[in-house]
Amino acid sequence: QSVLTQPPSVSAAPGQKVTISCSGSSSNIGNNYVSWYQQLPGTAPKLLIYDNNKRPSGIPDRFSGSKSGTSATLGITGLQTGDEADYYCGTWDNSLSALWVFGGGTKLTVL
Amino acid sequence: QVQLQESGPGLVKPSETLSLTCAVSGYSISSGYYWGWMRQPPGKGLEWIGTIYHSGSTYYNPSLRSRVTISVDTSKNRFSLKLNSLTAADAAVYYCARQLSNYFDPWGQGTLVTVSS
Numbered sequence: 001q002s003v004l005t006q007p008p009s010v011s012a013a014p015g016q017k018v019t020i021s022c023s024g025s026s027s028n029i030g031n032n033y034v035s036w037y038q039q040l041p042g043t044a045p046k047l048l049i050y051d052n053n054k055r056p057s058g059i060p061d062r063f064s065g066s067k068s069g070t071s072a073t074l075g076i077t078g079l080q081t082g083d084e085a086d087y088y089c090g091t092w093d094n095s096l097s098a099l100w101v102f103g104g105g106t107k108l109t110v111l
Numbered sequence: 112q113v114q115l116q117e118s119g120p121g122l123v124k125p126s127e128t129l130s131l132t133c134a135v136s137g138y139s140i141s142s143g144y145y146w147g148w149m150r151q152p153p154g155k156g157l158e159w160i161g162t163i164y165h166s167g168s169t170y171y172n173p174s175l176r177s178r179v180t181i182s183v184d185t186s187k188n189r190f191s192l193k194l195n196s197l198t199a200a201d202a203a204v205y206y207c208a209r210q211l212s213n214y215f216d217p218w219g220q221g222t223l224v225t226v227s228s
Binding site for chain 2: 002032033035037043044045046047050051056088090091092096097098099100101102103104105
């Protein structure tokens with residue numbers, strides 16, 4: 001059971017928009033920056049969004065991030081078949097001692 | 112361009128110790144930043160194992176703390192993971208990554224570890 005809760009799967013058609021939620025608490029998302037990672041099949045995770053809503057160089061603006069209270073959201077517009085991947089949110093958790101936590105991951109299917 | 116590469120045995124016997132190394136190129140570890148280890152069991156999600164600062168300060172996942180040691184060798188520009196008393200539950204792809212306070216980037220390609228006698 002992950003500390004951060006993500007939907008196991010989401011799906012949408014090519015060209016459409018999808019959002020992936022990441023729900024936590026005041027000890028993690030509520031008081032820390034959130035990052036998002038894309039893991040294409042058979043590859044290592046890749047940073048997609050950092051500090052809640054910033055995109056690293058090379059990440060298209062189709063990908064966006066937001067945070068409100070103890071939840072964060074990843075948005076993807078103009079879906080492409082190449083976006084089919086697992087997506088993970090992550091942040092620090094300060095509940096007992098400083099530790100990093102990931103969400104359980106969300107499988108995106110582009111129909 | 113910073114690159115990380117994990118290395119180590121792909122097969123470890125139960126109860127033995129796993130030793131993995133992450134070689135860093137394109138950046139000097141002694142210059143700063145944190146460096147982390149994660150793992151991903153087959154078909155499952157990511158789990159953070161621990162993080163080390165270039166000076167040697169460490170942070171470990173409480174669920175693994177009693178079995179984990181992460182160290183850094185600035186002279187060889189690499190950092191290492193030791194996980195002892197292995198069981199089948201430790202079988203996973205192990206990743207190393209640079210940690211910039213609030214996120215991990217970049218990641219190594221990962222190395223698959225199988226636990227079997």
